[in-house]
Every structure is written in structure tokens, then in C-alpha cells.
Amino acid sequence: MSFSTLGLAREVQQAVEAMGYENPTPIQSQAIPLVLAGRDVLGAAQTGTGKTAAFTLPILTRLAQFANTSVSPAKHPVRALILTPTRELADQVGENVKTYSQFMPLRSHIVFGGVDIKEQIPALRAGVEVLIATPGRLLDHVQQKSVNLSQVEILVLDEADRMLDMGFILDIKKIISMLPKRQQTLLFSATFSPEIKKLSNEFLNDPALVEVARQNATNDNVEQLLHPCETHRKPALLAHLIRTHRMGQVIVFNRTKIGADQVARELKRGGFNCEAIHGDREQRARLETLQRFKEGTLQILVATDVAARGLDISELPYVVNFELPNNPEDYVHRIGRTGRAGAKGVAISLVDPGEDKAYALIQKLIKKELPLTPVPGYSPGTTPVQPERPNRGERRHPEERRDTTEARAAAPRQSRPRGNDIDVPLPTKPLPSLPKRPQQIAALFLPPKHPVSK
Structure with missing residues (x-):
């Protein structure tokens, strides 16, 4: 199936072709015909599978009949209202x-x-x-009488699960009460929870269900690596992983705003090109930081879950969970930032013993076992990987010592890697195996009875 067979307006099809897209994603191929037919839609798909275009393309097609060049405001009433939970997501949808x-x-x-x-x-x-808006600011404009919603024909609730988590349900109900009784409603979410289905029953009329992936499934294109590490060692391990994996661009997730600032400061002290974004930062600064990250001039973005919603980078190779999220569904959202549009990605999580419950809930949600892999020198019970050296007691032949001295003199001098000098060799020794059951995590952090052999 191609976009040309979906019945999009000529101008919309032209824009799709200008972007170089030929074939729709599964969520797009299923949702677009339903939206064009005027059906209410309850859609769910993994993050990065094209949900935004799944409702944007048919909405623009339906509104093509109203397109005009008149300068009169009366000729341009709000006909489609798209609600998003965060500023960043609103900006992405607007683009x-x-x-x-x-x-x-x-x-x-x-x-x-x-x-x-x-x-x-x-x-x-x-x-x-x-009109693309966050609920709170839209209500501010309604109060200021700077917007009229009496002619809205299509309502979209994007990332509805996040709007519920952020407590927007009362604002949403108030906004819906202001809309005409007969409008098309589209509800899109990365996950289907019982609360989402309850919301759809309240606001959608006989909705068509579009679900292209298992509920709360993670992307198979994303490799998930989990490393045990005590909290006070996490900054050092994070810097080590950024170097050894040669991460050119990475998002580091934290649960709190204070935590995000602390991690960013630690990385900056190490010489890394890093910035933090969260709700306490000025909006203009947040947008500038996001733009630098999208353009590739910023290597590391440390973010909270809310601030990172809507960040769409098609070729982001790495995501790091500095802390596991309290809500296991947020784990799906986080690692969904990488491995988008068919690309490969790596999601790394640093697991503290106090996070054993969150670790167990994540595995239960995604129905997948996530084994822990220690990092020598950083995970409890391990020792750093050291290069092989001869015993001091061994005497070498004078000719052997002379050869070694000459070789050292001829070899170019190598400076010690600092900051974001990421040209550091990966450990060559195999990592010891660890128990995989969540309830055994705490045992990993007890002092070993015997030193781990090299």
C-alpha cells in the first residue's frame, strides 16, 4: 500500500511526496481511511510509528474544502483542535x-x-x-476570549495516557463541554490502559479500534541493556558507558528535575557537552536546548519524562535510564525515543538495589525478562579490568628489555582520555553472569565473600 491509494487531498499528497515518504506505517494505513470516513478512532501504537501523521494527514484532507486566502478572520475559524500534554509535543505536532x-x-x-x-x-x-494547544493555556485563551471553539469539527487527544497522568482530566472535560455536540473525536496513545478505555467510552462515539502492537510492547529494534549499580556510582558508570559505547548523541532520563540538574552538572565537570531540560527551565531556553539536540550540536540531553515527550529524532541511537521510572509504562515511552522509523537503537538502564520493585514491574508490564549485566569496576562484586602485566619477580633478558624500551620510544604518545574523548577501548574480558530474578537484585550489592577473579 502507498499513500497515493489512501484518498488524501492532492495538496496533502504533494506534501507527503515532497518529504520523500511513499508507504504508510501500519498505524497510518489503518487509521487514515477511518478518519477520512468521519469515524471516531481509538488508536494505539508504539512510540515512533507515525501516530502524528496518522491523524494530521486525514484532518488536513477533510479541511481542504475550507482552505482560502481571505484575510478575514471569519473565514478561518478553528475547525480542528489538537490537545497535547506538553509544550514539546505541541511544538512537534505543530511542525x-x-x-x-x-x-x-x-x-x-x-x-x-x-x-x-x-x-x-x-x-x-x-x-x-x-489549533494545537496544551489544555491549561487553551483555557486561559478561552477566558481571555481570544479563541472561539464553537465551530470545531474534529478533536484530537494526543498522548492521552500522559494527559491523564498529569491530571488534565478536569481541563479536558471542561474543554469538551465547550465544543459542538457533533464533532469527530480521535484519541491516540502509546499505551492502552483501563483508564484510557474508560475515557474513550465517555467521550468517543462508537470508536474504531486501531492497535498495531501488543499493549505496552517494546520495540524489537531496541536492544535493552541493564547494569546493576549503586546510586553513588551511577555518574561514574554513565560517563564510562558514554565513552565506551562512543555515544555521539544520547538522552539521559531522570525521575526528578533536581536529579536531572545534578546529573548534567556531573557530566559537565567531566567535560561532556551536556544540558538538562525540565519544567522549571524557562520555555525559551528549553526550546533552544531541544533545537541544539535535534541539530546534533548538543551531545547529551538530560531530561525528565514530561520534558522529553514529543521529542522526535528519527536516528537517535542511545537512551539511558539513569533511574528507572516509578510508572512502568514510562519505561516503554523512554526507550521508544530510540529505534524509531525502523532504525536500530540501544536503551541502557542503571539499576540500584532500591529500584527492585520498579525493575520487577517493568518486566511484568512488557512480559519480557530483562537480565542484569554487571560492568567490571562499577557494578558491585566486580573489579576493574586491568591489562596483563608480567610479575615483578620475573627477570627478563637484557635484549627483551631493550626491545621493549625501543618500542615504547617509537610509539606515538597517547594522552589520557578526558571529558568526551570517547576513543576508549571496550573491555575484552567476559562479564560474570548474574541471577535474573528481580527479588535477587539486592543480593548483588552485598560485599562478595571472595574477590571476583579477573
């Missing part, structure tokens, strides 16, 4: 809408908190057909 509507005179705009509301009002009052 998609602009890209796919580049050949048609439809207006779109993004509104979210963290910036002066007065700067957003002129564009709204000039008229927009597609």
Missing part, C-alpha cells in the same frame, strides 16, 4: 501540521504555557483552522 499543509492555504497555530500569552493572541484573532 507536522505546517509541513503537510505547506501547499494549501490553511492556517495553524500553537499555544502553550511558559511564554507571554499576549504574544499568542494576535495570531488567534487573525484566524486559524488548526
Whole structure:
């Protein structure tokens, strides 16, 4: 199946071709015809499988009949409303809408908190057909009477699971009460929880179910590595892994804003090119940091779960869980930042003994066993890998000593790696095996009765 067979508007099809896309992803091939037919849709797919285009393309096609070049705001009422949980996701969706509507005179705009509301009002009052917004800021505009929702025909709840987690349910209900009674509602989420299905029963009318992956499944393209490590050793292990894996670009996830700042400071002290983003940072600074990371001029992005939602980088090779998330579904979201669009990715998690419950819940959720692999010198019960050296008591022939001295003199001098000098050889010795059962994690952190042999 190709995009040309889905019945998209000519201008939308032209934009798709300009982006170099030929074949839709499974979520797109199933959802687009349903949205075009006017059905309510409850859609779920793994992160990075094209959910945004699955609703953006058919929405623009349905609105193509209203496209016009008039300067009158009355000719450009809000006809499609897309709600997102975070500013970053709103920005990502807004970029998609602009890209796919580049050949048609439809207006779109993004509104979210963290910036002066007065700067957003002129564009709204000039008229927009597609409005992308976070719930709280949208309600601010409704109160300011800078937006009219009386002609909304299509409502999208994107990343609905996250909106529920963030406590937006009351805001969502208030917004829906302001909309016309007969509108099409699309609910998209990376996971299907009982709460999501309850929400769909309340707001969707006979929805078509589109689910292209097992519930809460992880991407098979993502290699998952988990290393046991005590919390106070995690910064050193993280720096070691960045060097040994030669990570050119990586997102490091933390549970808290304070933790994200602390990790960023530790990495900066080591000479790494690193920045932290979270809800306490000024919005303009967050957007600038995200842009640098997308462009590849920033090597390491330390982020909380909320701040990283909506970050879409097609070829991000690495993700690191500095701490396991309290909510196991967030683990699926985190590692879904890599291995996108068919690419390979690596997700690394550093597991402290106090995280044994979170570790067990993650394995239960994804229905997959995740063995722990120690890192010599950083994981408990291991010793650093040392190069082979002759015993001091051994005497070597004078000719052998002379050969060694001459070889050292002829070899180029190598400086000790510092900071983000990542040209460090990987350990060559095999790693000892560890018990895989979650309840045995704590035992890994007890002092070994005998030193681990090299």
C-alpha cells in the first residue's frame, strides 16, 4: 500500500511526496481511511510509528474544502483542535501540521504555557483552522476570549495516557463541554490502559479500534541493556558507558528535575557537552536546548519524562535510564525515543538495589525478562579490568628489555582520555553472569565473600 491509494487531498499528497515518504506505517494505513470516513478512532501504537501523521494527514484532507486566502478572520475559524500534554509535543505536532499543509492555504497555530500569552493572541484573532494547544493555556485563551471553539469539527487527544497522568482530566472535560455536540473525536496513545478505555467510552462515539502492537510492547529494534549499580556510582558508570559505547548523541532520563540538574552538572565537570531540560527551565531556553539536540550540536540531553515527550529524532541511537521510572509504562515511552522509523537503537538502564520493585514491574508490564549485566569496576562484586602485566619477580633478558624500551620510544604518545574523548577501548574480558530474578537484585550489592577473579 502507498499513500497515493489512501484518498488524501492532492495538496496533502504533494506534501507527503515532497518529504520523500511513499508507504504508510501500519498505524497510518489503518487509521487514515477511518478518519477520512468521519469515524471516531481509538488508536494505539508504539512510540515512533507515525501516530502524528496518522491523524494530521486525514484532518488536513477533510479541511481542504475550507482552505482560502481571505484575510478575514471569519473565514478561518478553528475547525480542528489538537490537545497535547506538553509544550514539546505541541511544538512537534505543530511542525507536522505546517509541513503537510505547506501547499494549501490553511492556517495553524500553537499555544502553550511558559511564554507571554499576549504574544499568542494576535495570531488567534487573525484566524486559524488548526489549533494545537496544551489544555491549561487553551483555557486561559478561552477566558481571555481570544479563541472561539464553537465551530470545531474534529478533536484530537494526543498522548492521552500522559494527559491523564498529569491530571488534565478536569481541563479536558471542561474543554469538551465547550465544543459542538457533533464533532469527530480521535484519541491516540502509546499505551492502552483501563483508564484510557474508560475515557474513550465517555467521550468517543462508537470508536474504531486501531492497535498495531501488543499493549505496552517494546520495540524489537531496541536492544535493552541493564547494569546493576549503586546510586553513588551511577555518574561514574554513565560517563564510562558514554565513552565506551562512543555515544555521539544520547538522552539521559531522570525521575526528578533536581536529579536531572545534578546529573548534567556531573557530566559537565567531566567535560561532556551536556544540558538538562525540565519544567522549571524557562520555555525559551528549553526550546533552544531541544533545537541544539535535534541539530546534533548538543551531545547529551538530560531530561525528565514530561520534558522529553514529543521529542522526535528519527536516528537517535542511545537512551539511558539513569533511574528507572516509578510508572512502568514510562519505561516503554523512554526507550521508544530510540529505534524509531525502523532504525536500530540501544536503551541502557542503571539499576540500584532500591529500584527492585520498579525493575520487577517493568518486566511484568512488557512480559519480557530483562537480565542484569554487571560492568567490571562499577557494578558491585566486580573489579576493574586491568591489562596483563608480567610479575615483578620475573627477570627478563637484557635484549627483551631493550626491545621493549625501543618500542615504547617509537610509539606515538597517547594522552589520557578526558571529558568526551570517547576513543576508549571496550573491555575484552567476559562479564560474570548474574541471577535474573528481580527479588535477587539486592543480593548483588552485598560485599562478595571472595574477590571476583579477573
